[in-house]
Amino acid sequence: MTRFDDHDTVWLFGYGSLIYKTDFAFLERRPARLRGWTRRFWQGSHDHRGTPDAPGRVVTLVPRESAICAGVAYRITPAIFAPLDHREKNGYLRLATALTLDDGRDVEGVVYIATADNAAFLGPASKQAIARQIAASHGPSGPNRDYLLHLADALRELGADDPHVFAIERELLALVQRTLA
Template sequence: MSFDTTEHNRQRFCFDGVESVWLFGYGSLIYKVDFPFLEQRPAMIHGWVRRFWQGSHDHRGTPDAPGRVVTLIEQPGARCRGVAYRIAPDVFEQLDEREKNGYLRFTTTLSFDDGRCDEGLVYIADEHNAAFLGPAHEADIARQIAVSSGPSGHNDEYLLKLADALRHLGDDDPHVFAIEGYLR
């Protein structure tokens, strides 16, 4: 079941007087950059891990047969590598529509490769949203991804592009790579 968060996200933050905001991407926002940005940099956030625990009823699956996409799960001591984009606040209108199936914007501290940190936003679909599928064995997740498809394409394309993008970033994500191994 989907949960449209578009309007909720648009009311969640006030960007009056703000020229730009950092956005952290850890899933398709790493490799499918179909939005304007002012700057792009590798970054990481601490205390979170990437997991294929969110259902995709609108992009990589359908309401009757959801695909699986990544969200972030809190885990003390963990870190999640991705890409930070400095964007104009009006870009969120497009991104809120793209990330509408259960994802809410949260503030986070971004750590950049040069040691600097800055505040930014991240989309997270937590366990309280209706599209949350939760944990499963990586082999079962791979089987679901292998047969899922939606308006944005086959679910396996999402997984494979994400795995390639993480390798390009120099990230070793055991969860993503285990699912990729089962899929192949």
């Protein structure tokens, strides 16, 4: 957790709400890729997009050798970790990792990952079950569906294809349509 404390700046990789909700100071923002990890809606959110009794679902990264996860890298000062650690407190830990920036440079950076051994980890489920849980969940940061829809839009803006996120988005929108019919 203190590996980068003596650095002037650090690259932070965002792959979920950090892509579209930048409520922290940064010096530079660039599209980036993280190799060997894939984004999944497998982490429970008891504090932002759900409650302890009815957790929402948010993304984490799970290892997959051939995967490339598209996201955004922010060059930040280490002082920004304190508020980010609070924001990412529900099961996420910092991990040092290699990132590839959109200009082709490989840099060392940090990513927040919620691993399967944290208490809020929900694990895999069908895209239909995940979409139903997201549709029903609401927490202090708002409806869980807003998280999913903002993330899907942000990935499209990056030109990133994420079959998992987009499949759950399609299921959620179909569920909403059926509810309105």
